[in-house]
Amino acid sequence: MPEFQLIIGNKNYSSWSLRPWLLLRKLGVSFEETQVLLQSEDFKTQAMQYSPAAKVPVLLDGGLAIWDSLAIAEYLAEQFPQAWPKDKAARAFARSICAEIHSGFMTLRSKMPMNCRATGREVVGDDALQKDIERIQAIWNECRQRYGHAGPWLFGEFTIADAMFAPVVFRFNTYGINVQGLADEYLQTVLQDADVQAWLHAAQQEQAVIMGYEVGLTAQ
Ligand SMILES: N[C@@H](CCC(=O)N[C@@H](CS)C(=O)NCC(=O)O)C(=O)O
Numbered sequence: 001m002p003e004f005q006l007i008i009g010n011k012n013y014s015s016w017s018l019r020p021w022l023l024l025r026k027l028g029v030s031f032e033e034t035q036v037l038l039q040s041e042d043f044k045t046q047a048m049q050y051s052p053a054a055k056v057p058v059l060l061d062g063g064l065a066i067w068d069s070l071a072i073a074e075y076l077a078e079q080f081p082q083a084w085p086k087d088k089a090a091r092a093f094a095r096s097i098c099a100e101i102h103s104g105f106m107t108l109r110s111k112m113p114m115n116c117r118a119t120g121r122e123v124v125g126d127d128a129l130q131k132d133i134e135r136i137q138a139i140w141n142e143c144r145q146r147y148g149h150a151g152p153w154l155f156g157e158f159t160i161a162d163a164m165f166a167p168v169v170f171r172f173n174t175y176g177i178n179v180q181g182l183a184d185e186y187l188q189t190v191l192q193d194a195d196v197q198a199w200l201h202a203a204q205q206e207q208a209v210i211m212g213y214e215v216g217l218t219a220q
Contacts, residue, residue, distance in 0.1 A: 004031040005060040007050045011037045012203035013213045015114035015167035017057045019069040020076070021208045023163040025195040027080045039210050069104045073160045085155040090147045094147040094154070097139050099100040101164050106173065108132035116170040116203045123175050123218030133177055136168055140183040149180075164189055170200075176218055 005163035006024060008017035036046045036056055042053075047154035050058040059072045066075045077083040086093045107128040111116050115121070125128070143161070152155030156164070169190040170174055174178060179187050190196055 001031040002032045003061065004029060005034060006031050007034045007036060007047070007056050007058040007060070009036060009056040009205055009210055010029070010203075010210070011035075011199055012117050012206050012208070013114060013210055014056060015109075015170075016055075016069045018167050018170075018199060020057050020059060020072040021077060021082065021199065022195055023073055023160060025071060026158045026163070027076065029076075029080070035207055039189075039208075039212075042069060044166045049167075070098065070165070073098070073163065076159065082157070083160050085147065085157075085159055085161075087147075090155050090171060093143070093147065094159055096166045097143070097154075098161055100139075101136075101168070105132045105136070105168075108136070108168070111201075111215070112171045112175050114167045114170050115174050115213050115215075116200050117206075118174045118177075118214070120218075121175050121216055125217045133172075134175050136172075137179060137183040140165070140186045141181065144182040144186055152186070154186065159192075162190070166196060170195075 004024065005022060008014060008021060009015070021033070036043060038056075040046075047054040047056060047058075051065050053067050055067065056067055057072060058067045059065075059075065061075075064071050073083065085094050106127075111123050111125075111129050125133075127173065140154065147155045151158075153159065154161045169187050171177075172187060173191060
């Protein structure tokens, strides 16, 4: 019997769900997945069964419910300390960028919604979007330069930071964002990862189309 149950939304669209799913996979923890489809008529009722916030993701550990992707990550890190970088300075940096991505980048979120199976989309940029895109690349470059020597992830080994930024990689891929240097190498690492590919494959099998997330289609 798996120890944990993870409640997630549509794999194609639910950026918040991808984070704890990927982290659990990378920690090698067995878990059962339960999907609540976003925008289904009874989404709220179903989601409320698991958490009072009525949102996904939710992690169930026995009788305990933990909601919000960052809280789930912190909860897992208590049991699996390797989820954060070992070095104190690296860990502080990792926590800072995770908080930054968790609470910010509103323009990027709204103009470039996660839609993993879509490619070749185009969005009309503005200064705010450009600023978000540049800041993400600066974060990836700095991590890879300062802390990434022991492996291909932001802090060498896979950590919570990689889980938190994984949805951005899909966004950049969908909307054809031009990424350079170390940041591009990192983006390729994430995109080619077997677990990320498994998520994408499942997203490609999903039938639901949510028009609010289908942005950036060019006229034929
Ligand atoms: N800050 C939360 C955000 C969770 C969230 O907004 N989830 C979306 C799905 S990606 C949701 O449940 N939306 C349904 C709704 O708001 O009704 C987290 O990190 O988990």
